[in-house]
Amino acid sequence: MEKFTTHTGIAAPLKRSNVDTDQIIPAVFLKRVTKTGFEDALFHAWRQDPDFVLNQPAFHGASVLVAGSDFGTGSSREHAVWALRDFGFQVVLSPRFADIFRGNSGKQGLLAATISEEDLERIWAEIDANPGARITVDLQARTATIGGIQADIGIDDYTRWRLLEGLDDIGLTLRNEDKIAQFEARRESWRPRTLPVQ
Amino acid sequence: MTTDAIETPVRLRTLAEKVWDDHLVVKGENGEPDLIYIDLHLVHEVTSPQAFDGLRAEGRPLRRLDLTIATEDHNTPTWDIDKPIADLTSRTQIQTLRNNAAEFGVRLHSLGDAEQGIVHVVGPQLGLTMPGITVVCGDSHTSTHGAFGAMAFGIGTSEVEHVMATQTLPLKPFKTMAINVDGTLRSGVTAKDIILAVIAKIGTGGGQGYVLEFRGSAIRALSMEGRMTICNMSIEAGARAGMVAPDETTFAYLEGRQHAPKGQDWEDAVAYWRTLPSDEGAVFDAEVFIDADELEPFVTWGTNPGQGSSLSASVPNPADIADPNERAAAERALEYMALTPGTPLKEVPVDAVFMGSCTNSRIEDLRAFASVIQGKKKADGVRVMVVPGSARVRLEAEAEGLDKVITDFGAEWRFAGCSMCLGMNPDQLAPGERCASTSNRNFEGRQGKGGRTHLVSPLVAAATAIRGTLSSPSDLEV
Ligand code: SF4
Numbered sequence: 146m147e148k149f150t151t152h153t154g155i156a157a158p159l160k161r162s163n164v165d166t167d168q169i170i171p172a173v174f175l176k177r178v179t180k181t182g183f184e185d186a187l188f189h190a191w192r193q194d195p196d197f198v199l200n201q202p203a204f205h206g207a208s209v210l211v212a213g214s215d216f217g218t219g220s221s222r223e224h225a226v227w228a229l230r231d232f233g234f235q236v237v238l239s240p241r242f243a244d245i246f247r248g249n250s251g252k253q254g255l256l257a258a259t260i261s262e263e264d265l266e267r268i269w270a271e272i273d274a275n276p277g278a279r280i281t282v283d284l285q286a287r288t289a290t291i292g293g294i295q296a297d298i299g300i301d302d303y304t305r306w307r308l309l310e311g312l313d314d315i316g317l318t319l320r321n322e323d324k325i326a327q328f329e330a331r332r333e334s335w336r337p338r339t340l341p342v343q
Numbered sequence: 344m345t346t347d348a349i350e351t352p353v354r355l356r357t358l359a360e361k362v363w364d365d366h367l368v369v370k371g372e373n374g375e376p377d378l379i380y381i382d383l384h385l386v387h388e389v390t391s392p393q394a395f396d397g398l399r400a401e402g403r404p405l406r407r408l409d410l411t412i413a414t415e416d417h418n419t420p421t422w423d424i425d426k427p428i429a430d431l432t433s434r435t436q437i438q439t440l441r442n443n444a445a446e447f448g449v450r451l452h453s454l455g456d457a458e459q460g461i462v463h464v465v466g467p468q469l470g471l472t473m474p475g476i477t478v479v480c481g482d483s484h485t486s487t488h489g490a491f492g493a494m495a496f497g498i499g500t501s502e503v504e505h506v507m508a509t510q511t512l513p514l515k516p517f518k519t520m521a522i523n524v525d526g527t528l529r530s531g532v533t534a535k536d537i538i539l540a541v542i543a544k545i546g547t548g549g550g551q552g553y554v555l556e557f558r559g560s561a562i563r564a565l566s567m568e569g570r571m572t573i574c575n576m577s578i579e580a581g582a583r584a585g586m587v588a589p590d591e592t593t594f595a596y597l598e599g600r601q602h603a604p605k606g607q608d609w610e611d612a613v614a615y616w617r618t619l620p621s622d623e624g625a626v627f628d629a630e631v632f633i634d635a636d637e638l639e640p641f642v643t644w645g646t647n648p649g650q651g652s653s654l655s656a657s658v659p660n661p662a663d664i665a666d667p668n669e670r671a672a673a674e675r676a677l678e679y680m681a682l683t684p685g686t687p688l689k690e691v692p693v694d695a696v697f698m699g700s701c702t703n704s705r706i707e708d709l710r711a712f713a714s715v716i717q718g719k720k721k722a723d724g725v726r727v728m729v730v731p732g733s734a735r736v737r738l739e740a741e742a743e744g745l746d747k748v749i750t751d752f753g754a755e756w757r758f759a760g761c762s763m764c765l766g767m768n769p770d771q772l773a774p775g776e777r778c779a780s781t782s783n784r785n786f787e788g789r790q791g792k793g794g795r796t797h798l799v800s801p802l803v804a805a806a807t808a809i810r811g812t813l814s815s816p817s818d819l820e821v
Contacts, residue, residue, distance in 0.1 A: 146401075176432050178392035178439040180400065223501055252501070314501070315403070315508045321369050321378060325511055328368045328380050335604035335612035337383050337471045339412040339450050 146254045148311035149284055152235050154208030156280040156291060157198055158272045164212060165219030166246065170228040183228040199232075203276035209289075211268050211280075212239040217246025217257070226253045236282045238289060238298065240265055251304035252314050256284065264289075264296035284308060355622040357519045358588050359554040362494040362619070366477050368511055376513035382476035382493075384506050385462045386413035386449065388440040389767075390481025394504035395443040405447045405507045412471065413444055413451040416461045417767050421730050421757035424454050433768060460733020460759040463487040463701040467571065468735055470600025474589035474616040479506055484701050484783065485584075486577045490570035491597075492589035492619050494554070497578070517554045517583050518628040521621075525559040526635030531816045533711070534569030535703060535781070535800035537561065537633065538576040539641040539651050545631060547649040550582030553629065556621065557587050561635035567596040568707035575702045576783050579648040588620035640815040642688055643785050643798040645676035650785075652688070654803065654815050660684035679787055680795050681775075688813050691797070693777045695726045696808040697790070698754075698801060700764035700782035704732030706739050708781070708801045713748045715805035715816050720753055722811030727754035728770065730762040754808065766791045779807040 174186040191197045198204055210229070216239040217225060226249045229237065236256045250257040260268070271292045272278055280291040282298065284305060289296045300308075307317065318325075356364070369378040384407075391413070398405065405411060418433035420426075428434040437454075444451035452458040458465055463484055466472040474492035479485060481503040488495035502512060524537055542549075555577045562570065570587045577585025587593075594613055597603045604612045643651035644658050650673065652659065661673040661684065677684065682691065698704075698712050709731060721727050729749050731737040737759055740746055746756045763770040764782040766789065772778055774793025781804050782789075785796035797813060806814040 178396075178435055180393040180396035223499075313401075314513070315401070315505055318378065318505065318509045318511055318513065324368050324378075325380070325509065329510075332380075333608075333611065333615070335608035335615075336476060337473060337602055338409045339383075339471060339602070340409040 146311045146313040146316060149235070149254065149256055149308040151281065151283045151285065152208065152256075153279055153281040154235065155204060155206055155277055156209045156211050156268065156272055157204040157207035158269045159198060159210055159212040160269065162213030163215045163218060166217060166222050166225040167219055169217070169225040170222065174228075175222065175224055180227060181231055183224060184231040184233070186224075187228040187232045201276070206233065208233050209236040209238065209280050209282060210234050211265065211272070212237060213265070214240040214262070216242050217250075218243040221245040221249070223249050223253070226250050226255050230255050238265075238268075238282075251307060254308065254311070254313065256282065256300070256308060258282070258289075259299035260289065260296050264294070267294050268296065355625040357621040357625045357627060358492060358556055358586055358619055359494060359517065359519050359584075360625075362475055362477065362492075363516060365475065366494075371513070371515075376515045378511050379477060379514050380511050381479050381506050382410060383466065383471055383478045384411045384510075385466055385478065385480035385482075385485070386411060386440075386503070387416050387462045387480070387482065388436040389417045390500050390503055391443065392436065392439045393500050394481070394507055395447065397501070397504040398447070398507055403508045405449065407510045408448050408450070410510060411449050411507070412466075413440060413449050414459055414462050414465050415440060415452070415454055416459075417761045417765065419454050419459075419760040420769050421760050421762045422769070424758050429769070455734075457734050457738065460731070460735065461701045461704065461761055463571075463575065464705060464732030464736065467491070467567070468600070468733060470597055470603035473597060473603065473612070474593060475619050479512065483578045484575050486582070487571050487575040487701055489574040489577070489584050489586040490567060491593055492586060492616065494584060494586065495574075496584040518552050520550060520553040520555050520582070520629040520631065521627040522555050522557045522631045522633065523559040524557060524561040524633045524635050526561055526637075527564070528561060528635050528638060531640055531802055532638050533800040533802060534565055534572040536638050536641040537635070538573045539643065539648065539798060540638055541631070541633060542576065542580045542649045543641070543651045544633065545580055547579060547647050548581040550577060550580035553582050554584045554586060555580065555582045556627070557585060558621075559635075562587055563590065563592075565592075566707055567592060568705045571705070572702050576648065579783055589616045590620075640800060640803050642779075642803065642813055643796075644680065644682060644688065645673060646679055646785055646787050647672075647676070648783065648785060648798060650676055651798065654688055654813060656688060658682045658684050658686045658688060658691075689818065691777070691813045692811055693725060693779050693797070693807055693813065695728070695772060695776055695778040696804050697728050697730070697763040697778055697780040697782065698804050699728065699730030699732065699762050700780075701732060701761070702783040703781035703801050704730060704736065706736050709736065709740050709745055710743070712801040712805045713745045715802055715819070716752045716754075716809060717748050719809050721808050725808060725811050727752070727808045728757060728763060729754050730757045730770075731759050733759045752808070763790050765789055766794075779804050779813060
């Protein structure tokens with residue numbers, strides 16, 4: 146996982162609240178055998194509509210999604226985060242996230258940070274005035290800046306630290322590599338082995 | 344004894360706590376999870392592809408190939424296994440597992456191999472599942488392996504990747520629940536009936552957050568196959584895992600198996616395993632008592648495993664259920680199941696009987712089934728499928744002549760796999776068809792869209808196949 150310090154990119158407004166994981170990625174895409182390549186599945190139903198925000202030329206290449214409240218509700222599917230990431234999003238800003246979605250995001254290197262309802266309206270207004278405007282999200286300073294607006298972003302210390310360090314769950318565990326190796330060195334020889342001992 | 348030991352009060356521990364303590368790599372501080380070492384990782388085609396893909400993306404190797412084993416089960420056909428798999432999704436999953444196993448060096452038992460079969464049948468049969476170890480698999484019925492006194496539980500795809508990369512998992516300790524089953528089972532009553540009764544008693548959410556430890560004289564009297572059936576279905580009570588303390592039955596089952604410890608290792612292992620049973624006086628977070636003498640053959644009438652009753656009862660009337668949520672659930676279930684309140688369960692006719700799944704497809708299950716049908720013919724119009732849990736079980740059954748008993752009866756004798764336990768391969772019910780099934784889940788559409796499932800024991804499945812209506816072996820005597 147890459148370290149996340151600061152990111153600048155096109156901000157796309159998703160003016161809906163309660164976007165659930167079924168809307169982010171419909172269940173039919175869950176049968177795939179890869180962990181990447183889900184960009185076509187993202188918001189699949191909505192993208193059939195030519196007027197949908199991500200179909201508008203101004204937002205091509207958008208990497209920061211600015212969404213209404215309660216983003217990522219519904220069933221726990223990690224694919225929702227994969228689809229956002231594969232499409233090119235690095236940040237989702239919303240006044241509130243479903244817990245499981247936020248947890249999954251932090252683990253996969255997608256920054257899901259909260260902003261106030263007021264800032265949400267101001268940022269949306271700024272984007273409406275300047276479609277395709279770029280936003281800078283600074284995780285060190287905990288701010289999002291677009292045009293003349295600077296908004297505070299909310300994220301818990303632990304997730305922030307992990308993103309700054311670029312540690313996924315596995316990376317985090319591997320910081321204890323020496324302890325794992327010590328444990329392995331004292332494991333009894335009767336414990337199961339699936340392969341002949343070399 | 345050192346003075347230190349005298350001063351430190353001895354903490355009385357349960358079986359689950361002992362296994363946990365012995366796998367602690369890092370103790371979590373300030374509410375963080377513990378890091379637990381995993382002794383055995385079982386892999387199959389459904390939940391592994393993205394885990395392998397994740398390793399590949401990060402350039403990580405699989406840490407312990409010698410603690411990992413894979414088999415094909417969920418998507419495999421149980422007929423014509425030498426032909427290509429027709430369904431594209433299934434074929435892709437199987438092919439992906441084969442490619443990944445070859446690339447990473449994982450031991451894989453493919454279709455056609457003597458050790459291929461349902462992942463939860465293969466582990467114990469090879470002697471890999473043993474007391475006092477931790478076992479994980481990307482499948483909820485991993486709880487099966489707890490029958491040996493192992494701590495075994497299902498995990499999600501990202502955890503599968505985590506175990507592949509680190510051989511550990513960050514976990515918060517579970518709560519413990521003792522399920523005490525004392526007394527003697529009547530003839531015709533089996534392990535399956537015990538666990539269906541437990542789930543009906545505590546509910547499908549009753550075990551949430553707990554590891555269940557099954558104890559008591561009725562559990563001691565069970566074979567390993569029976570204990571596996573019980574632990575397998577712990578998950579249907581919402582539990583994280585089920586366990587049975589190891590004893591002479593466990594050791595006798597294991598001794599001499601391909602991967603069981605040998606020589607001095609065996610001596611050391613058994614000595615350690617004898618220390619595992621819960622300490623006298625150890626405190627469980629919850630306790631449940633079941634009287635084995637009272638149990639009868641059990642059957643589910645609804646669409647979750649907790650909606651069950653004695654086979655001698657009638658379809659319940661939702662109006663008699665006090666809890667409004669449960670009443671509404673029962674109404675919906677009876678509508679889906681097309682059952683009328685008050686109908687004696689024994690008068691309910693079936694279209695199919697499925698004898699198989701990781702709950703009941705081991706050699707002992709097949710023997711029990713065969714003992715009832717021996718020399719008889721199946722009821723007209725009822726389709727009877729017998730599916731061994733592994734290719735090895737199939738060979739054993741054939742060596743004992745059970746295949747002959749089964750085909751003479753008019754049943755289909757199939758190749759190993761999950762088969763009609765879930766609608767992921769060609770073995771499925773047609774909409775509206777009713778099936779007596781030895782599997783573990785009776786959810787809507789589980790055995791095929793619109794299919795209706797009654798969970799039963801192998802003995803009840805056999806008697807039902809003979810009479811064509813839900814029946815127990817005692818009904819055959821009249
Ligand atoms: S037999 Fe059924 S429950 Fe068991 S692993 Fe296969 S699909 Fe899952």
